[in-house]
Amino acid sequence: MKITAIHVWALALPLNKPYWLSGGRLKFSELDSTFVRIDAEDGDRRISGFGEACPWGNSYLPAHAAGVRAGVQTLASALLGMNALAPENINRRMDETLPGHPYAKAALDIACWDILGKFTNMPLWQCLGGASASAVALNSSISTNAPQTMIEDIQHASAAGYRIHSAKIGGSDAATDIARINAIEPVRQQLGEKVTYDINRAWTPSVAVEVLNSVAARGWIEQPCETLAQCAQVAARVPQPIMLDECLHTAADFYEAHRLNAGEGCKLKPNRVGGITKARFLRDYAISIGWCMHIEDVGGSAFADTVAIHLAASTPETQRLASWLCHAHLAVDPVFGQGARNRPDNLGYAIPPSTPGVGVVPDETQLGTPVASYRSASP
Numbered sequence: 001m002k003i004t005a006i007h008v009w010a011l012a013l014p015l016n017k018p019y020w021l022s023g024g025r026l027k028f029s030e031l032d033s034t035f036v037r038i039d040a041e042d043g044d045r046r047i048s049g050f051g052e053a054c055p056w057g058n059s060y061l062p063a064h065a066a067g068v069r070a071g072v073q074t075l076a077s078a079l080l081g082m083n084a085l086a087p088e089n090i091n092r093r094m095d096e097t098l099p100g101h102p103y104a105k106a107a108l109d110i111a112c113w114d115i116l117g118k119f120t121n122m123p124l125w126q127c128l129g130g131a132s133a134s135a136v137a138l139n140s141s142i143s144t145n146a147p148q149t150m151i152e153d154i155q156h157a158s159a160a161g162y163r164i165h166s167a168k169i170g171g172s173d174a175a176t177d178i179a180r181i182n183a184i185e186p187v188r189q190q191l192g193e194k195v196t197y198d199i200n201r202a203w204t205p206s207v208a209v210e211v212l213n214s215v216a217a218r219g220w221i222e223q224p225c226e227t228l229a230q231c232a233q234v235a236a237r238v239p240q241p242i243m244l245d246e247c248l249h250t251a252a253d254f255y256e257a258h259r260l261n262a263g264e265g266c267k268l269k270p271n272r273v274g275g276i277t278k279a280r281f282l283r284d285y286a287i288s289i290g291w292c293m294h295i296e297d298v299g300g301s302a303f304a305d306t307v308a309i310h311l312a313a314s315t316p317e318t319q320r321l322a323s324w325l326c327h328a329h330l331a332v333d334p335v336f337g338q339g340a341r342n343r344p345d346n347l348g349y350a351i352p353p354s355t356p357g358v359g360v361v362p363d364e365t366q367l368g369t370p371v372a373s374y375r376s377a378s379p
């Protein structure tokens with residue numbers, strides 16, 4: 001299936017309410033998503049596959065939406081004419097053409113997997129080694145706020161079926177975070193649910209060690225500090241299990257995290273690591289070292305969420321924690337009703353589609369006019 005064309009759309013995804021991370025130092029009110037469609041053909045057979053890449057704004061990771069589209073522009077001519085059914089080969093070509101910049105490659109990689117699934121008549125969860133379209137537990141995401149507001153948000157999410165919550169805390173004042181955790185923990189225990197405290201890099205190692213040795217909570221603590229080395233320093237001095245997120249971009253980062261004993265689990269996000277091909281490899285590596293994983297994406301519509309749910313559904317339950325759905329935070333729905341969602345008949349869980357490929361087809365009229373189209377010179 002030779003790649004004959006790559007089409008690119010930009011789509012604004014406003015959040016349904018502003019969202020604060022990292023102790024309130026990072027605020028987000030709208031995401032900028034990029035959709036791609038890769039057209040491939042072999043004789044009379046033509047298949048199109050879609051991908052989505054949506055950084056969480058410009059300040060969360062070294063990734064931004066304009067960079068996705070610039071990266072696709074750089075990569076497109078190198079991919080035209082290649083076999084879309086060989087994603088490992090596609091990834092090697094992308095890495096030769098543009099070293100680094102994993103977030104700029106994710107949508108192209110995902111579109112190739114969508115084509116591979118449609119060609120083989122298999123849903124993505126099956127292409128990734130899954131035995132069934134298993135229901136994946138969901139977790140809420142609770143914006144940094146005053147303790148009482150965070151508790152109300154957790155209670156609201158609990159009523160919507162979520163049993164695991166990712167509460168965003170962090171800042172320079174240890175007392176404020178000790179107060180937040182101590183206020184939330186009794187509510188969590190009363191609900192019989194779980195809370196991961198996600199610091200999003202906001203603590204210095206000294207604040208992390210002070211807070212985590214002052215509270216009774218023994219659940220997961222996520223990305224306490226900026227760097228992997230700082231997180232490892234904290235992991236050695238606190239009683240809670242540490243989950244790594246923003247400091248893991250490459251396979252080398254995963255190996256180094258394991259070597260340093262920097263944690264017991266990770267957030268695995270296809271758009272952060274470069275797409276499904278690399279996320280699948282890192283998922284299998286994480287399984288081999290006994291890590292637990294939250295598998296979800298950095299951001300995006302129900303399309304990006306569904307890709308991540310396919311990967312989660314194909315991961316052993318013993319090492320799979322819950323997944324977050326970004327689309328629940330959006331004021332728009334460009335793939336209306338499609339894909340893995342928190343549905344009333346299965347609250348708190350998302351089930352990946354069992355139609356071939358990703359199983360979500362964006363409505364191109366809703367995506368609007370492509371911002372770029374790249375085509376082979378000859379048919």
Ligand code: MG
Nearest residue numbers: 198222245267
């Ligand atoms: Mg996180």
